Amino acid sequence: MKAIIRKLITVVDETLSEQGQTVSPPVRRAAAIAVIANPFAGKYQEDLTELIGIGEELGGLLAERAVAALGIPGGKIESYGKAAAVGENGELEHAAAILHPKLGAPFRKVLGKGAALIPSSKKRGGMGVVLDIPLGHKDAAFVRSHFDGMEIRVNDAPRADEIVVAIAVTTGGRPLPRVGGLKVSEIKGEDGLR
Amino acid sequence: MPEVKVRKYLVSIEDVFHEGGPIAKDPQRRGAILAVIENPFAGAYHAEIESFMDDLRPLGLDMAKKLLAAMGGDPKSIEGYGKGAIVGGAGELEHAALWHAPGGYAMRDVLGGAKAIVPSTKKVGGPGTRLDVPITHINASYVRSHFDAIEVGVPDAPRSNEIVVALVMTTGPRVHARAGGLKASEIKGEDGLR
Numbered sequence: 438m439k440a441i442i443r444k445l446i447t448v449v450d451e452t453l454s455e456q457g458q459t460v461s462p463p464v465r466r467a468a469a470i471a472v473i474a475n476p477f478a479g480k481y482q483e484d485l486t487e488l489i490g491i492g493e494e495l496g497g498l499l500a501e502r503a504v505a506a507l508g509i510p511g512g513k514i515e516s517y518g519k520a521a522a523v524g525e526n527g528e529l530e531h532a533a534a535i536l537h538p539k540l541g542a543p544f545r546k547v548l549g550k551g552a553a554l555i556p557s558s559k560k561r562g563g564m565g566v567v568l569d570i571p572l573g574h575k576d577a578a579f580v581r582s583h584f585d586g587m588e589i590r591v592n593d594a595p596r597a598d599e600i601v602v603a604i605a606v607t608t609g610g611r612p613l614p615r616v617g618g619l620k621v622s623e624i625k626g627e628d629g630l631r
Numbered sequence: 632m633p634e635v636k637v638r639k640y641l642v643s644i645e646d647v648f649h650e651g652g653p654i655a656k657d658p659q660r661r662g663a664i665l666a667v668i669e670n671p672f673a674g675a676y677h678a679e680i681e682s683f684m685d686d687l688r689p690l691g692l693d694m695a696k697k698l699l700a701a702m703g704g705d706p707k708s709i710e711g712y713g714k715g716a717i718v719g720g721a722g723e724l725e726h727a728a729l730w731h732a733p734g735g736y737a738m739r740d741v742l743g744g745a746k747a748i749v750p751s752t753k754k755v756g757g758p759g760t761r762l763d764v765p766i767t768h769i770n771a772s773y774v775r776s777h778f779d780a781i782e783v784g785v786p787d788a789p790r791s792n793e794i795v796v797a798l799v800m801t802t803g804p805r806v807h808a809r810a811g812g813l814k815a816s817e818i819k820g821e822d823g824l825r
Contacts, residue, residue, distance in 0.1 A: 445658075446645040449701075450785075454638050506644070506701075588786040592761070 440491045441474040443599065445498075447506040448589060455612040464609040468570060468589045469503035471495055471602045478526035478598035488534035492602075495535065497543035499604045504547055507608060512549040514606045515621070516583040518572040519544070520558045521602045524595035532559035535602055544604060545575075552629035553578040565592045570605040576626045581618025583610035635690045636669040638793065641785050642701050652807040660708075660802040663764065663783045664698040665795055666690060673721035673792035684729050687796070691730075691737030694798050699741050702800055706742045710815065711777045711801035714738070715752045715764040719789035727753035730796045738798055745769035746823040758787050764799045770820045775812025776804035 451465045473495075476487055504511045519540060521532035536557050545551035556571035556578075570587045574580035587605045595601045610621075625631055642665075646658040668690070672680055699706060714734040716727035735749040750765040750772075761784040768774035781799045789795045804815070819825055 442648055443650065444645055444647050446643065448644075449640075449642045451640040452638065453640075454636070506642075592782040 439487070439494050440471065442471055443474070444472040444591070444594065445502065446470040446591060447502050449506050452612045458613055460612045464607065464612055465507055466587050466605060466607040467503040467506040468587055468603055468605040469499035469506070470589060470591060471499060472591060472594040473600050473602060475524060475527045475531060475598050475600045477528070477531060478524065485530065485534035488531055489538045492535035493539035493543060495602050496540035496604070497547060499602070500544040500547035500606070503604060503606045507606065509608065511547045513608065514548050514575060515609050516572045516585065516607045517544070517548070517551065517575050517605065518556045518570040518587070519604045520568045520570040521600055522559070522566050522568050522595055523561045524597045524599045525561065525563060526597040527561065527600060529559060529561055531600060535600065548575060548606070551575045552626055554629060562595070564594055564596060565590055566595070568601065568603055570603055572605060572607060574610075574621070574624070576629070577619065577624040578630050579619045580610070580621055580624065581616060582614035582621065585611050635686055637666050637690070638669070639667040639785065639788065640697075641665040642697065643783065644701050647806045650806050655806055657803070659804070659806045660702060661779070661781050661799070662698055662702045663781050663797060663799045664694045664701070665783055665785055665797045666694055667785055667788040668794050668796060670719060670722045670726055670792050670794045672726055673719065680726065680729060684732050687729060687733035688737070691733035692740065694796075695737040695741040698798055698800055702802065708802050709742050709800045710769060710803050711766040711779060712738050712742070712745065712769050713750045713764045713766040713781070713799045715762045715783070715797045717753070717760050717762050717789050717795040718755045719791040719793045720755065720757060721791040722755065722794060724753060724755055726794060734796060734798055738800070742769060746820060747772045748823060756789070758790060760784055760789070762797065764797055766799060766801055768815060768818070770823065771813065771818040772824050773813045774815050774818065775810055776808035776815060777801070779805055
């Protein structure tokens with residue numbers, strides 16, 4: 438284990454109704470979150486390889502925990518996203534090093550597939566900062582019903598020398614989608630877009 | 632008995648490995664379950680509200696079971712608990728008090744007859760309101776190592792006509808507990824206090 442983990446958190450929400458309408462089946466979304474030490478807090482570090490490795494490690498670990506929390510096979514996941522919040526002694530680029538180069542491959546391996554770009558967001562902030570993890574369909578980024586976001590926060594993280602790393606997976610899109618666009622039934626699933 | 636209308640559930644599980652000190656062999660697990668329910672009394676003063684407590688009993692039991700399952704499923708592993716409620720703006724604080732009996736007794740049932748009073752807190756607030764749910768040892772309120780709290784909340788709840796009800800559990804003391812007081816090993820377990 439490369440990352441020094443202080444906390445692991447999973448959050449599952451389940452929406453049964455919206456505006457008086459029954460959501461059937463209920464939409465469930467899971468976020469898995471790690472609070473880790475930032476090895477480069479408080480200094481400028483040119484080579485971010487260590488964080489890239491941590492990202493690879495967390496991609497698998499967090500995906501496994503999030504999918505397990507939903508209690509379904511990885512292949513049944515419909516949409517996904519990722520995000521990171523860097524504590525005040527770190528740098529936005531540290532979040533980028535964790536999220537972008539190597540986190541995706543082990544994440545997709547847990548899901549079996551995942552042709553689409555994993556939507557992401559990042560920020561620097563203090564303890565309790567809110568992260569809105571963007572969500573998109575895992576095989577076709579243009580599926581409009583699955584554009585969504587999941588808000589997470591850890592009240593005591595990130596401390597100044599920490600990073601909060603989060604991924605999210607779902608069993609479906611928004612509760613009552615009705616703004617048209619590409620439908621799940623129309624996915625070709627070749628280019629990750631449509 | 633009117634059915635309680637649940638819009639959403641949220642389950643959060645947190646494993647704490649350290650907080651700057653030695654890394655725990657067995658991380659402390661802290662869990663919360665929240666249900667966003669319709670407040671049948673929103674918008675008007677109702678003199679008689681007590682019967683809603685009976686309506687809440689099945690929900691309380693269901694939530695306690697779900698939380699225990701998310702915590703790993705073993706009732707013997709649970710050492711701390713607490714409960715709380717957030718009432719939306721068209722309700723009153725008294726509505727939160729209806730959660731005391733159904734929430735508390737449900738957890739005691741599921742945990743096999745815990746002796747200590749279930750500590751609680753409540754407030755009126757808008758969507759995204761955070762609540763610090765207090766935690767004490769399930770058999771002896773004075774056990775100092777188990778005084779704890781979990782911050783909970785739902786980004787889009789409670790709406791004005793809703794109530795968020797919460798149950799929380801922990802598997803052990805604070806991760807680096809060292810502030811003295813009554814120890815879990817010293818519990819007599821007769822009066823729920825010591």
